[in-house]
Amino acid sequence: MKRRENLMAYLDWLSIWLYLLLVAIGLATIYAVNFDDGQYFFDGSLPHMRQLVWVGISVFAAAVVMILDYKFFSAMAWPFYAFMLLLLLLTFAIAPTINGARSWLVFGPVSLQPAEFAKIATSLALARYLTSVDVNLSQLRSQLIAMALIALPMGLVVMQRDIGTALVFTGFFLVLYREGFPATVPVIAFYVGLLFVSTLLFGPVTVSLAITAVLAFFMVFIIRNWKRLKIRFLEIILIYLLSFTFVNFGVDMLFYKALQPHQQSRINVLLGREVERGANYNVEQAKIAIGSGGVLGKGYLKGTLTKGDFVPEQGTDFIFSGIGEEFGFVGSSLFLLLFMALLLRILWLAERQRSSFTRIYAYGVASVLFMHFLVNVGMAIGLLPVIGIPLPFISYGGSSLLGFTISLAILLKLDAYRKLVLR
Amino acid sequence: MKDVFGNRKYVIRGMVILVTLIFIVRLFSLQVLDSSLKSEASDVGRKTLYPVRGLIYDRNGVLIVGNKPIYDLMLVQKQLGEMDTLAFCKYLGISDSFFRARLHVLSTRSWRYSKVRPELFMSMIPEERMAVLREHLYEFPGFMPQVRLVRTYPYTAAAHVIGNVGEVNQKEMDASNGYYRPGEYVGKDGIEKYYEPELRGKKGVKYYYKDNLGRDIGPYRNGAFDTLPEPGRNIEISLDIFLQVYGEKLMKNKRGSIVAIEPGSGEILAFVSSPSYDPNMLVGRQRGNNFRALLHDSINKPLINRPLRALYPPGSTFKPLMGLIAWNEGAIRPGMGYPCAGAYHISGIRIGCHHHPRIHNLNEGIQRSCNSYFCESLRLLLENDKFEDESDALDTWSGYLRAFNLGRKTGIDLYGELSGNVPDSKYYDRLYKGWRWKAATVISLAIGQGELTVTPIQLANLYAILANGGKYRMPHLVRSIAGQDTIHRKYTRYRTVPIPEDKIKWIYEGMENVIRDGTAGLARIPGISVCGKTGTAENPHGADHSIFTAFAPRENPRIAIAVVVENSGFGGTWAAPIASLMMEYYLKGEIAPERKWLEDYILKADFIDEDNEAAESGQ
Structure with a gap:
């Protein structure tokens, strides 16, 4: 097989075009949100020029990935994972505090966020582990090891006080779910989440009454169909008691002890329990900027709220507000659909693999991108609490662009060799 | 391998599509339905209120x-x-x-x-x-x-205390983490800079x-x-602005410093750096030109903060501390007498002394400022058997000096302070590489000369410590900040020196006699017992610097002061009267009529023009 020519032929060009389109939109938006009358376009200190340098670096890194042997990635999965854990630990030890988090390694003018690359390492490690011969996700041992693989880097990121990135790591449960992790876990997680939010919203008394009513309903139902149902009485009671304890004691503990005051207030703002000015300022401004875009938007470089620097962090975490204001409902919906297209394309690529390693890795990439998409856009339009993570390919920032580009490049490389791989 | 969970891919794809749809619905409600947000579409400006x-x-x-x-x-x-x-x-x-x-x-x-x-x-x-x-x-x-x-x-x-306010520069903007924008104003020096976060x-x-x-x-x-x-x-x-103005008036046409400290509290009462300038010069349109003029005035150097940055050998003002250290270490007894024959000889080195009666004890040594007495004290200390060698003894000596805050910054709430130099054994090992130095080599330290240098504020602080019996607070300017309960803890904590109070108080007698019947008769203030010590800092570049340090009254001292007048000669002639006038003004609120002549004598003195003339005629 003549590898060089075939690599170009077997690459998934649709993904590449989608990627390039998103990066171009990102650059244009970064230019727009920092746009100021009278500035010199090629001024190297301006964000869009700096980001352009990062695009160059990212494309170069992708080219390097393409030249590497396709077996390299599964072979290097463990060393890479171990190296990233060490790097995260090192970062925690020596990094300066920037915006309350200690997650940046600073080398002169360049700062890197090792957590961005830890996501790739975790995807590779999960893929490597789940393709081992003796792994079966229906067994507790494998479940625990797989969860530990996710929890280790996640714990280190939490130690760096980078809650947003830690949240992204929970996305890997989608990978585990796809590979046969019992569905009860996400169901339980959803149930706990529901109890948590409804308790905060309606108070423990109301929720306790509600679950008691549900229990009573179940009791009647169970007693009537005693013979036909295998559910045991005791299990139901146990679930009820656990829920009751959680609602009346656990929620308060979790909310007031485990969360920082600013995180509490962000959740309060989202649930409408608090209208403090400082806490909802970002979201209010982002919502106003997006809302003022109307159906068709104000036009490129014409976003007045964007230009007036109303939305804090509008080049990074709140960059979606710039898109919303300048391109309106039509433009931003198209953008969301474009992003969805890339996600679905990656998920589709995943399913066409013969190699489980590539499939699992592809799910890892898709999960990380999906979590960023969900949290970032959800925050900007006021559906989720404020958690600062970048919008992939769009937000200003070198580490995140480089990290996402490399993870996508590895996937496309593996995908191009899918016919060779039989594992 | 059979893919048993293949169907789960539809669940995941469904989630992606569902989330996107929820987002689009939300966008529809924000951008199309919610007209309250659309009305915000008009131009909005933002103005910073200062x-x-x-x-x-x-x-x-x-x-x-x-x-x-x-x-x-x-x-x-x-x-x-x-x-x-x-x-x-x-x-x-x-x-x-x-x-x-x-x-x-x-x-x-x-x-x-x-x-x-x-x-x-x-x-x-x-x-x-x-x-x-x-x-x-x-x-x-x-x-x-x-x-x-x-x-x-x-x-x-008080230009050197207050500092000034000017346009923020790039470095300050970078350091402020984005607080300052171009064109904004920031404290540039002095209190304005040190307390910028509170003041702004x-x-x-x-x-x-x-x-x-x-x-x-x-x-x-x-x-x-x-x-x-x-x-x-x-x-x-903590400044007394009237005392400050009076001090600047007395120091007119002289180079030097006055630092006055309230001994119990460490509060700075006066802080004169002369030549000074009118702080109003650095306000308004002419700020740039005036600043340049001040900066380039190479004769007066008005921007130099002399109390913090001028280094002088303390001269004889160091002798009381020298005596206390030697006594406290057992090298001398306070009753030790010494027959001074007009000079002190050690290993072929001769330290001259002036003419004075025989010394019977430490206090007479201080009163007469006898060089031989303190050289002998230092020799007895350095060659004492209780120490391993001279290095060990000298390090003990410099340890005392550090305890009295010499050789390190006093920690005053102003930027730019220098720490001075207190030599220790390592310093001399480096200086005399390989050569063995001994007591004779460093003997001039005993009389405050040699490699020992201090700043005027350290000198004032030294006498504040003596005045307060060995207990002191860091010298500082801030007294209270509105809306803040306390000032920084470092300014309220007491530090102590390793010499007992009774020994310190014992030498007050000698220091009072300096004024009563010694080298500083001009410092006498009627009705107030002043303890002080004259000094002359040898200056290899010109006339010696006149130094006087004092505190008053002897019981419950309320002011400790250090005065340095550069190139004016002996300490008793110029520095002592300035210090006494300052103390009289502070303690009594006015200058007694019978001392008006002294005030005039000081106000008329001019060491700057004289100097320049000398320099010109020398050419």
Whole structure:
């Protein structure tokens, strides 16, 4: 097989075009949100020029990935994972505090966020582990090891006080779910989440009454169909008691002890329990900027709220507000659909693999991108609490662009060799 | 391998699609349905509201740093019409060519200056001038004044303590983590810089709807997002401004420093660095020129903060401490006498001494300032058997000096302090590489000469420590900051020196005799017992520096003072009378009539012009 020519032929060009389109939109938006009358376009200190340098670096890194042997990635999965854990630990030890988090390694003018690359390492490690011969996700041992693989880097990121990135790591449960992790876990997680939010919203008394009513309903139902149902009485009671304890004691503990005051207030703002000015300022401004875009938007470089620097962090975490204001409902919906297209394309690529390693890795990439998409856009339009993570390919920032580009490049490389791989 | 969970891929894809759809629905409600948000689409401007900078008061509540209005004249070029240019220039006190040059810049550089928005025509016009122009402003369409506040210093004194306020530079902006924007003002020196975070307050912000020309046409969302500026905090500092002004008057035409400290509290009462300058020079339009002139005045060097940065050998003012150390280490007894034969000889080195009666004890040694007595004390200390060698002994000696805050910064709340030099054994090992140094090599340390250097504030602090019996607080200026419960803990904590109080108090007798019947008769203040010590810092570049350190009254001292007058010779002649006048002024509030002649004698003294003449004639 003549590898060089075939690599170009077997690459998934649709993904590449989608990627390039998103990066171009990102650059244009970064230019727009920092746009100021009278500035010199090629001024190297301006964000869009700096980001352009990062695009160059990212494309170069992708080219390097393409030249590497396709077996390299599964072979290097463990060393890479171990190296990233060490790097995260090192970062925690020596990094300066920037915006309350200690997650940046600073080398002169360049700062890197090792957590961005830890996501790739975790995807590779999960893929490597789940393709081992003796792994079966229906067994507790494998479940625990797989969860530990996710929890280790996640714990280190939490130690760096980078809650947003830690949240992204929970996305890997989608990978585990796809590979046969019992569905009860996400169901339980959803149930706990529901109890948590409804308790905060309606108070423990109301929720306790509600679950008691549900229990009573179940009791009647169970007693009537005693013979036909295998559910045991005791299990139901146990679930009820656990829920009751959680609602009346656990929620308060979790909310007031485990969360920082600013995180509490962000959740309060989202649930409408608090209208403090400082806490909802970002979201209010982002919502106003997006809302003022109307159906068709104000036009490129014409976003007045964007230009007036109303939305804090509008080049990074709140960059979606710039898109919303300048391109309106039509433009931003198209953008969301474009992003969805890339996600679905990656998920589709995943399913066409013969190699489980590539499939699992592809799910890892898709999960990380999906979590960023969900949290970032959800925050900007006021559906989720404020958690600062970048919008992939769009937000200003070198580490995140480089990290996402490399993870996508590895996937496309593996995908191009899918016919060779039989594992 | 059979893919049992293949169907789960549909669940995951479904989630992706569902989330995107939820987002789009939300966008539809925000961007299409919610008209309250769409009405925000008009232009909104943002204006920073600057807080009023905090005021500074002295220890008696006298305002020493205030704010006064100053005006920037703005011009909207579109509204510019027929006007009497000549009259306009006359009111403003500018030349016709300046007027035309400004107009030219504004009108030709159209990419930088708007024709429809107010642009800066001339900055920092004082109130007096603005008052003249304001009456005629209607004759000059397009011009409008914009007020802002700048600093004013009613007493034109204490420039080195107060510092000044100036436009923020790139370095300060970088260091502030984005707080300062170009064109904003920041404390540049002194208290203004040290307490910048307290003095500056907190900026506010105002959002407003703009018309097509960028003019304010009403508050945005009824001011829901506006924040009010928080005024800066007022600070009370420990200076007695009248004592300060008096000190600067006495030091006129002299180079040097006065530092006065309240011994119990560590509060600085006066802090004179001479030659000084009027702090008002660094306010307003002439700030840049004046600053350059001060910076390039290489003869007077008025910007140097001498109390913090001038290093002198302490000379004989070090002797009381020398005696205390030798006594405390058991090298001498206070009753030790010494037959001074007009000089001290050790290993072929001769240290001269002046003529004086025989010394019977330590206090007489201090009173007569006998060089031989303290050289012998240091020799006995360095060659004492209790130490391993001279190195060990010298390190013990320098340890005492550090305990008295010599050789390290006092920690005063001003930037730029120097630590001086207290040599230890390592220092001499380095200096005499390989050669063995011994007591004879370093003997001049005993009389405050040699490699020992101190700053005036360290010297004043040393005598504040002696005055307070060995217990002291770090010298500091801040007394209270409004809206803040306490000042920094480092200024309220007591430190102690390793010499017992009774020994320190024992040598007061010797220091009082210095004034009563010793080297500083001119420092006598009727009715107050002053303890002090003269000193002469040898100066290899010219005439010696005159030093006097003292505290008063002997019981419950209220002021400790160090005075340095450069190039004026013996300490008793110039520094001592200045210190005594300062103490008298502070303790009594006025100078007794029978001492007016002394005041005149000091005010007339001029060591700067004399110096320059000497330098000129020498050429």
